[in-house]
Amino acid sequence: MILSAVDTTNSNQLIVSIEKGQYSLTVKWHDGSESEFHYLWLRDNCSTGFHEITKERSFDLLSVSENIHPTQIQIEKETLIIEWSEDEHRSVFLHSWLLEHSYSRTEDLTHKSRYQSWDASFIHRLPHADYSDIMTDDSGLYQWMVALDKFGLTIVDGMPDTIESTTLLASRIDYLRQTNFGTTFNVESVAAPINLAYTSISLPLHTDLPNQETPPGYQFLHCLANESEGGESIFVDGLRVAEELRSQCPDHFKILAEQAIPFRFHDQDHDIRQHHPIINLDSFGNIIEIKYNAHLADVFDVPANLMHEYYLAYRNLMARLRDERFGIQFKLQAGQMVVFDNRRVLHGRNKFEDSTGRRHLHGCYVDRTEFQSRLRILAQKHQ
Structure with a gap:
């Protein structure tokens, strides 16, 4: 059965005709393309099935049978109206909403990463x-967050000479992530360090805390003093390195993305362990995360038949991370803060001499979930 629209010349009208099938509708759009919408999906997404205030789904899918189907369909200029075979229910869908959520039009799905390596x-x-600008203007905050989201690394200038300013800026995004190092932490050389960061030796490239179930998202490092000789900060975009590895050595990429290895941090008060693959992909194949920390890596326990190949892939990645083609290096100045995506950008530093001056960074974390939430809210106003 094919239903035609009442007025195909209306500028707001997107649906030209509809054909009913056993379990779904086929919608023909004004541009000649088609979409399929299943009856269960349509009934489940009727606007009446969501709480008016919270917008959470309140419809019980088991309140209708698996054989629910339309008994009557009407195409209006801007809406599609469906009378259902059960519960005497009537659903109204905007043409534009159906087009936006057209899951069968795979060419329209926007599942590409926003990251730019x-x-x-x-x-x-x-x-x-x-x-x-970040503290006083939401537009400035938004523009900075867009750049941070895209590139994973930014510098904030004009930081006040207080540790409070670190958390005040981070809190413009949302609440801070607490770890076993506290809600905030000081990166200084100390006599009895619990982490290599709290020494003056060189710090190899790494991402922080892959021993956690969910490693911290964005890291904030506010430079309060950097007067000693050495201590330059080093950064590498793990995404770019992983992209090249995927292109040139797909077998090595695959084993690093599929096989989890153990990470561990332990001191007198904590013993935090977790297995992770070094490279993480989303459901659509995008590289979204790098978990790499050679000094927190525990004893590898991948299957015996994969161990040798895993070490070859691991060494391949390590060598690429040290390749001068990828790294950038600069010395943070007092009044600057570097902010970066800890689950993408690797960081390290050169050795510095304690005797030649003071080096003090103050840091904290904000997780990716809170960052992306804030970015979406700001985009509604400033995009």
Whole structure:
């Protein structure tokens, strides 16, 4: 059965005709393309099935049978009206809403990553933002967060000489992530360090805390003093390195993305362990996460028939991370804060001399979930 629209010339009208099948409707759009919408999906997404205030789903899918189907369909200029075979229910869908959620039009699905990877040339276009712009203007906050989301690394200039300013800026996004190192932490050379960061030796490239079930998202490192010789910060975009590995050595990429290895941090008060693959993909094949920390890696326990190949892949990745084509290096100045995606961008530092001056960074984390939520809310106003 095919139903035609009442007026195909109306500028707001997107649906031209509809054909009923056993379990779904086939919608023909004004541009000649088609979409399929299943009856259970349509009934489940009727606007009446969501709470008026919270917008949470309140419809009970088991309140209708698996054989529910339309008894009557009407195409209006902007809406599609369906009378259902059960519970005497009537659903109204905007043409535009159906087109936006057309799950059968795979070419329209926007599942590509927003990330833009970079190499050593990024040092010449590293995004900078000003503390006062972020703190006083939501537009400034949004523009900075867009750059941070895309590139995973930014510098904030004009930071006040207080540890409070670190958390005040991070809190413009949302609440802070607490770890076994506290809600905030100081990166200084100390006599009895519990982590290599709290020494003056060189710090190899790594991501923080892959021993956690969910490693921290965005890291904030506010430079309060950097007067000693050495101590330059080093950054590498793990996404760019993983992209090249995937292209040139797909077998090595595959084993690093599929096989989990153990990570562990332990001191007198904590013993935190977790298995993770070093490279993580989303459901659509996008590289979304790198968990790499050689000094927190525990004893590998991948299957025996994969161990040798795993070590070859692991060494391949390590060598690429140290390749000068990918790394950028600079010395943070007092009044600057570097902010980066800890689950994408690897960081490290050169050795510094304690005797030549003070080096003090103050840090904290905000997780990715809170970051993306804030970014979506700001985009509604400023995009």
